[in-house]
Amino acid sequence: xxxxxxxxxxxxxxxxxxxxxxxxxxxxxxxxxxxxxxxxxxxxxxxxxxxxxxxxxxxxxxxxxxxxxxxxxxxxxxxxxxxxxxxxxxxxxxxxxxxxxxxxxxxxxxxxxxxxxxxxxxxxxxxxxxxxxxxxxxxxxxxxxxxxxxxxxxxxxxxxxxxxxxxxxxxxxxxxxxxxxxxxxxxxxxxxxxxxxxxxxxxxxxxxxxxxxxxxxxxxxxxxxxxxxxxxxxxxxxxxxxxxxxxxxxxxxxxxxxxxxxxxxxxxxxxxxxxxxxxxxxxxxxxxxxxxxxxxxxxxxxxxxxxxxxxxxxxxxxxxxxxxxxxxxxxxxxxxxxxxxxxxxxxxxxxxxxxxxxxxxx
Ligand code: F6P
Numbered sequence: 001x002x003x004x005x006x007x008x009x010x011x012x013x014x015x016x017x018x019x020x021x022x023x024x025x026x027x028x029x030x031x032x033x034x035x036x037x038x039x040x041x042x043x044x045x046x047x048x049x050x051x052x053x054x055x056x057x058x059x060x061x062x063x064x065x066x067x068x069x070x071x072x073x074x075x076x077x078x079x080x081x082x083x084x085x086x087x088x089x090x091x092x093x094x095x096x097x098x099x100x101x102x103x104x105x106x107x108x109x110x111x112x113x114x115x116x117x118x119x120x121x122x123x124x125x126x127x128x129x130x131x132x133x134x135x136x137x138x139x140x141x142x143x144x145x146x147x148x149x150x151x152x153x154x155x156x157x158x159x160x161x162x163x164x165x166x167x168x169x170x171x172x173x174x175x176x177x178x179x180x181x182x183x184x185x186x187x188x189x190x191x192x193x194x195x196x197x198x199x200x201x202x203x204x205x206x207x208x209x210x211x212x213x214x215x216x217x218x219x220x221x222x223x224x225x226x227x228x229x230x231x232x233x234x235x236x237x238x239x240x241x242x243x244x245x246x247x248x249x250x251x252x253x254x255x256x257x258x259x260x261x262x263x264x265x266x267x268x269x270x271x272x273x274x275x276x277x278x279x280x281x282x283x284x285x286x287x288x289x290x291x292x293x294x295x296x297x298x299x300x301x302x303x304x305x306x307x308x309x310x311x312x313x314x315x316x317x318x319x320x321x322x323x324x325x326x327x328x329x330x331x332x333x334x335x336x337x338x339x340x341x342x343x344x345x346x347x348x349x350x351x352x353x354x355x356x357x358x359x360x361x362x
Pocket of ligand 1: 010011106129130131173174175232255256284
């Protein structure tokens with residue numbers, strides 16, 4: 001068989017190990033792998049010679065340890081209402097003699113894969129997004145690496161916050177879901193965690209910070225800094241999430257970012273020293289963690305097996321720590337969000353810690 005592989009949406013650590021896993025399994029089984037560059041763009045344009053590359057086992061060592069995507073990514077939507085290129089995708093697959101495509105992506109790339117699959121194109125999906133908000137799977141590639149970057153950065157920021165007794169806002173990614181802020185903030189012992197799923201008020205935020213400062217008054221100067229981990233999608237009650245600019249991608253999404261800076265402006269009247277840092281793309285560009293390499297590799301193997309077994313129209317998924325499959329149509333359902341009742345303390349604006357919780361299996 002000849003199988004195409006592509007990576008779409010925002011890059012995430014684990015994409016290259018997943019491609020390496022696909023190539024590893026395919027070469028063992030005698031299949032050919034064709035790398036399709038820039039996501040769905042490779043199959044959605046006519047002149048695509050520069051978008052196509054043959055991938056053999058010689059790429060495995062290099063791809064296995066690299067962040068980003070060696071196949072590049074794009075936010076191309078081949079099934080956009082005003083620019084539907086389903087027929088061109090079919091034509092290109094024929095031209096390239098592809099029997100099936102493995103699409104590695106999040107809600108948009110795999111949402112498009114679901115539509116193409118309903119229209120008769122054989123596709124298998126591999127889930128990725130550092131936000132970990134895809135329906136139908138407990139794990140998405142990139143989440144673990146991004147969490148590690150958040151923990152590491154929170155520690156660095158804590159040194160400077162401690163030295164200056166600052167209220168420090170650390171902004172992390174997470175467009176709809178607060179998993180990165182919640183679990184990154186939990187592991188960093190953040191004083192406040194703000195997530196998109198819970199609309200807070202400035203009064204509440206200010207009084208929680210005052211209370212936390214009061215608690216540490218008698219502990220010495222070293223303790224008089226406070227750390228707020230805030231998700232880019234978090235917003236004040238009645239307000240919209242803060243947008244980076246007015247651009248919209250092919251899937252209709254704005255880029256978010258700037259809530260940390262906005263809150264800094266509002267808080268600095270109340271707290272003498274308030275500082276802010278946004279981690280932004282530093283969370284995405286890191287080398288994949290052990291977990292993202294291992295799961296990426298296994299997702300890749302599994303995707304090839306699924307094609308061999310005629311399971312196109314499905315996505316590789318992790319459920320209850322087991323590798324399984326789920327229909328691609330699942331990813332078009334609502335994203336997997338933080339369950340506020342179960343996981344979030346709305347009084348203290350922080351993670352709710354129950355000893356029955358096993359983070360990562362939320
Ligand atoms: O969906 C993954 C993600 O990293 C989000 O957390 C973030 O909002 C978005 O991608 C940023 O995308 P872009 O690369 O278009 O700025």
